[in-house]
Amino acid sequence: MSSTIIVNTPVLSGAGALYRKHGLTAKTVVIFDENTRNLFRDQVIATLEAEGFRLLELTVPARETSKSLNAAYRLYATMIEAGVDRSWNLLAVGGGVVGDLGGFIAASYYRGIPVVQCPTTLLAMTDSAIGGKVAINHPLGKNLIGFFHMPELVLIDPSFLRTLPEREIFAGMAEVVKYGFIADRTFLDWLEEHFDRITALKEPFLTEAVRRSSSIKADVVEKDFRETTGLRATLNFGHTFAHGLEKLAEYRYLRHGEAVTLGMICALWLSNGLGYLSEKDLQGGLDLLARFRFPKGVIKRRFLAHSSEALLENMFSDKKKLDSKLRFVLLKKPGEAFLLEENVDDREVLKAIERARAFVATAAKH
Amino acid sequence: MSSTIIVNTPVLSGAGALYRKHGLTAKTVVIFDENTRNLFRDQVIATLEAEGFRLLELTVPARETSKSLNAAYRLYATMIEAGVDRSWNLLAVGGGVVGDLGGFIAASYYRGIPVVQCPTTLLAMTDSAIGGKVAINHPLGKNLIGFFHMPELVLIDPSFLRTLPEREIFAGMAEVVKYGFIADRTFLDWLEEHFDRITALKEPFLTEAVRRSSSIKADVVEKDFRETTGLRATLNFGHTFAHGLEKLAEYRYLRHGEAVTLGMICALWLSNGLGYLSEKDLQGGLDLLARFRFPKGVIKRRFLAHSSEALLENMFSDKKKLDSKLRFVLLKKPGEAFLLEENVDDREVLKAIERARAFVATAAKH
Numbered sequence: 001m002s003s004t005i006i007v008n009t010p011v012l013s014g015a016g017a018l019y020r021k022h023g024l025t026a027k028t029v030v031i032f033d034e035n036t037r038n039l040f041r042d043q044v045i046a047t048l049e050a051e052g053f054r055l056l057e058l059t060v061p062a063r064e065t066s067k068s069l070n071a072a073y074r075l076y077a078t079m080i081e082a083g084v085d086r087s088w089n090l091l092a093v094g095g096g097v098v099g100d101l102g103g104f105i106a107a108s109y110y111r112g113i114p115v116v117q118c119p120t121t122l123l124a125m126t127d128s129a130i131g132g133k134v135a136i137n138h139p140l141g142k143n144l145i146g147f148f149h150m151p152e153l154v155l156i157d158p159s160f161l162r163t164l165p166e167r168e169i170f171a172g173m174a175e176v177v178k179y180g181f182i183a184d185r186t187f188l189d190w191l192e193e194h195f196d197r198i199t200a201l202k203e204p205f206l207t208e209a210v211r212r213s214s215s216i217k218a219d220v221v222e223k224d225f226r227e228t229t230g231l232r233a234t235l236n237f238g239h240t241f242a243h244g245l246e247k248l249a250e251y252r253y254l255r256h257g258e259a260v261t262l263g264m265i266c267a268l269w270l271s272n273g274l275g276y277l278s279e280k281d282l283q284g285g286l287d288l289l290a291r292f293r294f295p296k297g298v299i300k301r302r303f304l305a306h307s308s309e310a311l312l313e314n315m316f317s318d319k320k321k322l323d324s325k326l327r328f329v330l331l332k333k334p335g336e337a338f339l340l341e342e343n344v345d346d347r348e349v350l351k352a353i354e355r356a357r358a359f360v361a362t363a364a365k366h
Numbered sequence: 367m368s369s370t371i372i373v374n375t376p377v378l379s380g381a382g383a384l385y386r387k388h389g390l391t392a393k394t395v396v397i398f399d400e401n402t403r404n405l406f407r408d409q410v411i412a413t414l415e416a417e418g419f420r421l422l423e424l425t426v427p428a429r430e431t432s433k434s435l436n437a438a439y440r441l442y443a444t445m446i447e448a449g450v451d452r453s454w455n456l457l458a459v460g461g462g463v464v465g466d467l468g469g470f471i472a473a474s475y476y477r478g479i480p481v482v483q484c485p486t487t488l489l490a491m492t493d494s495a496i497g498g499k500v501a502i503n504h505p506l507g508k509n510l511i512g513f514f515h516m517p518e519l520v521l522i523d524p525s526f527l528r529t530l531p532e533r534e535i536f537a538g539m540a541e542v543v544k545y546g547f548i549a550d551r552t553f554l555d556w557l558e559e560h561f562d563r564i565t566a567l568k569e570p571f572l573t574e575a576v577r578r579s580s581s582i583k584a585d586v587v588e589k590d591f592r593e594t595t596g597l598r599a600t601l602n603f604g605h606t607f608a609h610g611l612e613k614l615a616e617y618r619y620l621r622h623g624e625a626v627t628l629g630m631i632c633a634l635w636l637s638n639g640l641g642y643l644s645e646k647d648l649q650g651g652l653d654l655l656a657r658f659r660f661p662k663g664v665i666k667r668r669f670l671a672h673s674s675e676a677l678l679e680n681m682f683s684d685k686k687k688l689d690s691k692l693r694f695v696l697l698k699k700p701g702e703a704f705l706l707e708e709n710v711d712d713r714e715v716l717k718a719i720e721r722a723r724a725f726v727a728t729a730a731k732h
Contacts (some may be wrong), residue, residue, distance in 0.1 A: 073435055076510065076511060077504065080504060080506040080507055080510060081506065107513065108474075108511050108513060110510060110512075111499065111501060111512045111513055112513060135477060138442050138446060140443055140446040140447065144442065144446060144476060145442060145474050146474060146476075146477045147477055147513065148477055148478065
């Protein structure tokens with residue numbers, strides 16, 4: 001299972017020919033959130049109309065609660081009433097919320113219509129829009145209801161990032177750097193060299209960073225689509241810690257990428273503490289992660305203010321507390337991650353968190 | 367994509383070894399409707415508990431409205447609260463409603479857990495439980511929200527049919543006979559010979575009819591899973607007419623199999639009227655279909671009372687009225703169906719309906 005990923009500016013011009021080439025009709029449900037509608041609607045719709053597309057436009061609020069069964073229910077109704085049938089496809093223009101909701105709708109409408117993802121955040125361009133994981137939330141948990149529904153196309157226009165706040169750029173950059181850590185030492189070195197250019201959205205560095213990140217993600221997904229070999233699990237480098245931090249922050253006060261960055265700092269220390277990662281490689285990794293400019297108040301309140309024990313406790317999902325073990329992705333060296341099969345002693349985890357806290361506290365002073 | 371189908375009595379004993387063989391854990395959400403719970407719960411649960419299964423039992427009302435997003439929402443909640451994670455699987459014990467709802471839940475919970483279908487009606491055993499089409503209804507239309515989610519196993523125990531009312535047996539028999547018409551002349555002849563024994567649930571005839579029907583369905587599905595070649599479409603023999611009849615009956619007063627039987631009578635006449643089916647084969651097919659014992663009042667009110675024009679009009683789905691054409695599956699000869707690509711003149715369709723009405727009116731007198 002694979003998608004065609006196109007990274008280009010402007011990516012939507014020529015959509016007609018591109019859709020035809022990929023067996024997609026020129027009948028498209030376009031879904032925006034309120035923000036992406038304001039920013040990109042005119043450009044997207046004008047381009048598609050010029051190419052002769054028949055369109056149905058949908059807009060959802062730009063917030064996590066749009067990923068709900070209720071929202072899906074309303075969108076289904078609009079689509080049914082507009083006569084959308086299985087000869088149509090769906091284009092999701094937005095970040096993770098629109099991509100997930102749009103993918104969910106496409107996966108389930110008439111037992112599945114094709115979806116094209118047009119991600120507008122750095123996180124979506126390099127991660128969530130790629131790989132076919134789509135889901136909505138249940139009041140009892142995030143992303144619990146969903147499917148694997150591969151996009152036919154992922155259309156990425158890095159120029160869409162010019163409207164993104166700096167905080168979101170750094171949050172997205174977390175996943176970019178993650179790909180270097182888990183899969184590509186050369187890319188990691190290149191990221192280190194051009195870190196400031198990329199986060200300042202300088203071309204061709206930005207496009208190259210997006211292209212290589214999306215390509216690594218797609219490659220991992222293709223090799224292990226249903227997460228059976230452990231390879232896809234390496235995409236969760238830093239995420240076991242990050243999930244605990246996001247939960248402590250009530251899923252609101254910390255960006256996912258911020259949590260992942262802090263989580264990778266913990267994971268580097270754990271990789272070193274368990275004897276897998278050398279001191280030198282640990283230090284190199286930490287130096288790179290120290291370059292992320294996150295709001296200091298957020299780091300203080302949402303990371304340093306918590307005890308290591310509180311973080312550890314929140315890393316377990318509620319329903320698994322009784323009988324589950326935490327799974328960790330560790331580094332052997334930069335560019336080479338693996339899913340640790342054995343259980344890790346809580347004391348080692350706590351030690352890694354302590355060291356990460358000390359490192360972040362020191363870095364935050366500069 | 368294929369499922370293992372097991373037809374046997376008792377089919378659930380030895381489930382432990384069977385599940386292991388198919389890579390399924392002994393952690394199962396069992397979903398019943400109120401009827402199948404009353405009839406089969408003790409037997410099913412006792413068998414699984416004796417095999418050491420960890421179980422979560424769910425029950426839904428035995429009616430079409432259980433196939434709703436609301437019902438799914440409540441079941442998700444119960445599963446989440448019970449700690450069901452992706453290491454579990456789901457067993458659907460029931461007819462079309464439970465099979466569809468259970469399959470929908472399994473397809474979407476945690477992005478998909480395995481489903482095992484244990485159909486309890488003749489229609490489900492030979493048709494709906496096989497092939498991975500699962501769906502729920504939207505108030506604006508039936509089966510609009512759904513997926514392809516192949517069951518890992520289909521466990522069929524024909525002895526479960528002993529509790530089924532005769533009307534449901536004949537309704538299910540419609541699809542059995544359909545398989546003969548579309549794919550297997552030898553099977554069709556055998557059905558004709560043993561029709562009364564099968565509908566009286568005599569063994570080994572009943573089990574053999576179920577086995578061959580489910581096997582034809584599985585074979586067609588495997589060859590054309592996503593309905594791209596036209597082969598899977600032949601499963602809709604008689605169904606274009608049947609959909610109109612079901613709609614005229616408000617989806618309540620006519621069993622699906624009753625509508626399909628009447629629809630096949632129309633489709634035989636249309637096949638003959640358009641020059642594909644010989645007079646002799648037409649007559650042979652009609653003779654077999656005349657043996658179905660449906661309530662005469664139902665046939666009168668739900669078929670003979672409608673004009674041919676009213677039926678034709680209702681064969682179009684509402685949203686397609688403006689720009690769509692009806693698609694027909696026709697017979698060249700018994701055992702050989704095809705999807706007609708060309709449009710059929712309305713007058714030919716009306717003529718076929720008229721002849722079917724005349725035939726049914728005469729047959730109903732005897």
